[in-house]
Amino acid sequence: MNKEHLFEHIKEKQSFLCIGLDTDLKKIPEHLLKEDDPGFIFNKEIIDATHDLCIAYKPNLAFYESLGAKGWLTFEKTIKYIRTHYPDIFIIADAKRGDIGNTSAMYAKSFFEEMNVDALTVAPYMGEDSITPFLNYPEKWVILLALTSNKGSKDFQFFTNEEGQHLFEKVLQKSQEWADDQQMMYVVGATQGRMFEDIRKIIPNHFLLVPGIGAQGGSLEEVCKYGMNRQCGLIVNSSRGIIYADNSENFALSARNAAEKLQKAMEKELKNIME
Amino acid sequence: MNKEHLFEHIKEKQSFLCIGLDTDLKKIPEHLLKEDDPGFIFNKEIIDATHDLCIAYKPNLAFYESLGAKGWLTFEKTIKYIRTHYPDIFIIADAKRGDIGNTSAMYAKSFFEEMNVDALTVAPYMGEDSITPFLNYPEKWVILLALTSNKGSKDFQFFTNEEGQHLFEKVLQKSQEWADDQQMMYVVGATQGRMFEDIRKIIPNHFLLVPGIGAQGGSLEEVCKYGMNRQCGLIVNSSRGIIYADNSENFALSARNAAEKLQKAMEKELKNIME
Numbered sequence: 001m002n003k004e005h006l007f008e009h010i011k012e013k014q015s016f017l018c019i020g021l022d023t024d025l026k027k028i029p030e031h032l033l034k035e036d037d038p039g040f041i042f043n044k045e046i047i048d049a050t051h052d053l054c055i056a057y058k059p060n061l062a063f064y065e066s067l068g069a070k071g072w073l074t075f076e077k078t079i080k081y082i083r084t085h086y087p088d089i090f091i092i093a094d095a096k097r098g099d100i101g102n103t104s105a106m107y108a109k110s111f112f113e114e115m116n117v118d119a120l121t122v123a124p125y126m127g128e129d130s131i132t133p134f135l136n137y138p139e140k141w142v143i144l145l146a147l148t149s150n151k152g153s154k155d156f157q158f159f160t161n162e163e164g165q166h167l168f169e170k171v172l173q174k175s176q177e178w179a180d181d182q183q184m185m186y187v188v189g190a191t192q193g194r195m196f197e198d199i200r201k202i203i204p205n206h207f208l209l210v211p212g213i214g215a216q217g218g219s220l221e222e223v224c225k226y227g228m229n230r231q232c233g234l235i236v237n238s239s240r241g242i243i244y245a246d247n248s249e250n251f252a253l254s255a256r257n258a259a260e261k262l263q264k265a266m267e268k269e270l271k272n273i274m275e
Numbered sequence: 276m277n278k279e280h281l282f283e284h285i286k287e288k289q290s291f292l293c294i295g296l297d298t299d300l301k302k303i304p305e306h307l308l309k310e311d312d313p314g315f316i317f318n319k320e321i322i323d324a325t326h327d328l329c330i331a332y333k334p335n336l337a338f339y340e341s342l343g344a345k346g347w348l349t350f351e352k353t354i355k356y357i358r359t360h361y362p363d364i365f366i367i368a369d370a371k372r373g374d375i376g377n378t379s380a381m382y383a384k385s386f387f388e389e390m391n392v393d394a395l396t397v398a399p400y401m402g403e404d405s406i407t408p409f410l411n412y413p414e415k416w417v418i419l420l421a422l423t424s425n426k427g428s429k430d431f432q433f434f435t436n437e438e439g440q441h442l443f444e445k446v447l448q449k450s451q452e453w454a455d456d457q458q459m460m461y462v463v464g465a466t467q468g469r470m471f472e473d474i475r476k477i478i479p480n481h482f483l484l485v486p487g488i489g490a491q492g493g494s495l496e497e498v499c500k501y502g503m504n505r506q507c508g509l510i511v512n513s514s515r516g517i518i519y520a521d522n523s524e525n526f527a528l529s530a531r532n533a534a535e536k537l538q539k540a541m542e543k544e545l546k547n548i549m550e
Contacts, residue, residue: 022378062374062381068351068389072344096374098398099337100425100491103297106337114343123373123398125420127427145400150375152402159445162437170434216375 001090001118002139003182003207007231009055009088011274014267016232017259018056018092018209020239021046021078022063029247039067039074042251044081046243049252053259056090056235057082058209079115090235091117092209096145098123098130105133112137119143121187121209124171128178135179142184146171147199149189149212172202181206188227190218190236196226207233213262214241220262224269232273238262276365276393277414278457278482282506284330284363286549289542291507292534293331293367293484295514296321296353297338304522314342314349317526319356321518324527328538331365331510332357333484354390365510366392367484371420373398373405380408387412394418396462396484399446403453410454417459421446422474424464424487447477456481463502465493465511471501482508488537489516495537499544507548513537 010016023039032038047057059078064071082089097107097120111120112134119141122131134142147157147168157168165173175184181203188199190212199208208227212218213236220236227234242262246254285291298314307313322332334353339346357364372382372395386395387409394416397406409417422432422443432443440448450459456478463474465487474483483502487493488511495511502509517537521529 024381060374060378062372062378062385065347066381066385066389068385069344069347072340072347076343094374096372096398096401097337099335099369099371100423100486103335103337106299106341110337110341110343114341123371123400125398125400125431126371126423126425127430127432129425129427131427148375148401150401150404152376152404152406155402155449156400156442156445157402159434159436159442161435167431167434167442170431174430211375 003231006055006090006207009090010232010270013052013055014270015053015055015263016234016236016266017054017262018058018235018237019046019050019054019242019259020094020211020237021057021059021243022239023059023243024063025067027244027247029249029251031249037074037077039064039071040077043078045252046255047082047086049256050242050259051086051089053256053263056092058092058094058237060094060239076115079117083116090119092119092121092143093117094121096121096123098126100126101129101133104130108134108137112140119185121145124175131175132178135183142179143209144171144175144184144186146186147188147192147195149191149216149218153189169202172199176203185209187211189216190220190223191216193222194226196223200227200229204229205231205233207235209235209237211237214238220265220269228269228273230273232270236266278506281330281365281482284365285507285545288327288330289545290328290330290538291509291511291541292329292537293333293510293512294321294325294329294517294534295369295486295512296332296334296518297514298334298349298518299338300342302519302522304524304526306524312349312352314339314346315352318353320527321530322357322361324531325517325534326361326364328531328534331367333367333369333512335369335514351390354392358391365394367394367396367418368392369396371396371398373401375401376404376408379405383409383412387415394460396420399450406450407453410458417454418484419446419450419459419461421461422463422467422470424466424491424493428464444473444477447474451478460484462486464491465495465498466491468497469501471498475502475504479504480508482510484510484512486512489513495540495544503544503548505548507545511541
């Protein structure tokens with residue numbers, strides 16, 4: 001999916017919401033545990049209840065891997081289900097991969113050919129040849145970690161050179177040599193507040209994947225105020241706040257309500273760029 | 276496995292060799308492809324032929340993930356096979372994971388509880404709370420990326436602050452606040468040559484996992500000269516140079532010969548610290 005296509009979907013749905021499918025068998029409603037593949041049934045019900053309110057789903061691989069091969073099957077079935085029933089949805093595999101060239105090429109094959117997701121989160125530490133193998137797939141996206149939402153983001157991402165440039169700014173700057181805003185996005189945490197202003201000076205046009213709304217405490221209003229551009233430029237993720245809104249038998253409806261609340265807030269924010 | 280235990284194995288086997296199980300169905304001998312699980316059979320034969328010459332195996336997850344759930348089964352079977360037949364072998368899952376706290380905790384559960392590997396490679400970019408969840412398992416190890424073997428290591432790992440400290444040095448320094456040399460090791464590429472001297476000034480006692488010998492061009496002699504400490508302190512990995520030494524029906528014997536050549540060279544190097 002290219003950038004224009006993505007923006008079209010955002011306008012149609014009046015939403016730039018991504019729902020994180022961080023599916024944890026310890027947190028899903030108990031009545032699902034008697035199913036053959038409880039994780040998949042949970043995802044299916046969440047997806048059926050929310051697909052018109054969001055533009056993207058983002059399964060985090062950690063939650064699937066923790067169940068071994070069985071978890072991978074759940075992951076694969078979930079991707080297939082979205083592709084078959086809701087082909088316009090943008091699918092992000094949140095995997096934070098990155099390795100030496102020949103190994104990154106294997107990861108790229110896995111996610112872009114076998115799984116056929118639209119985008120993959122990638123960690124920048126190993127540099128150019130760990131990232132470029134993911135760029136050999138037209139209309140597939142690398143979402144590079146830049147400034148993450150967690151407390152530990154302070155440990156290395158703000159490491160500063162003698163010109164006052166932070167590491168995350170170096171990542172933003174350097175990575176533009178490898179791909180443009182049609183193949184690369186960046187992770188910037190909602191908890192980073194006004195840093196969005198500085199980031200937009202370096203990458204005015206790129207889409208940002210923004211985690212950290214909800215459970216992690218980030219504010220949608222602030223993110224939009226400092227981070228939105230004329231093609232929206234934001235995919236805002238919520239995981240736990242939506243999928244675990246309620247763990248009764250009504251979980252899917254509660255997830256829908258939580259997603260709708262965010263979608264309404266996004267609709268309001270989008271008015272600022274629609275004339 | 277603790278550090279002393281690891282050093283005991285190194286002395287017994289006169290080897291600090293790790294064999295990288297980067298098992299790629301496109302590269303393994305053709306006659307194996309008719310098997311039900313060719314990747315597992317390949318690994319099993321390599322392991323049976325080399326286990327007395329090495330102290331560790333390091334499957335890289337990318338090669339297994341590229342086959343989806345099926346590949347995960349191959350990975351799981353390989354770990355179980357090593358655990359059952361060669362219980363003294365140190366198993367490193369080369370996965371380069373790292374995510375926000377609750378997600379890293381899921382990865383830790385996956386690799387240290389479900390898979391029961393001894394060590395996991397972790398990427399440092401997201402900082403403390405992305406790494407500490409892996410440290411809740413006694414005698415399990417985090418192997419943190421510090422200075423990698425690839426060309427792209429130059430892009431960010433040498434980013435330098437105003438005191439002249441490089442990012443990888445900051446990673447070495449800061450991470451010592453989180454764990455000592457009984458729970459943490461570092462990845463330092465064999466291609467980094469004399470940098471080992473500087474690294475040993477910061478972490479004299481830690482074990483280093485050293486990829487980049489062989490296909491990537493690093494030198495064992497140089498690594499030992501600048502990187503070895505009194506408890507060896509090195510686990511040197513070779514993947515392609517051993518497992519793909521030959522792709523005829525004799526592949527396992529050829530792998531043994533390639534591994535033996537390295538083991539002999541290591542035996543010679545170990546003499547320098549044995550009195």
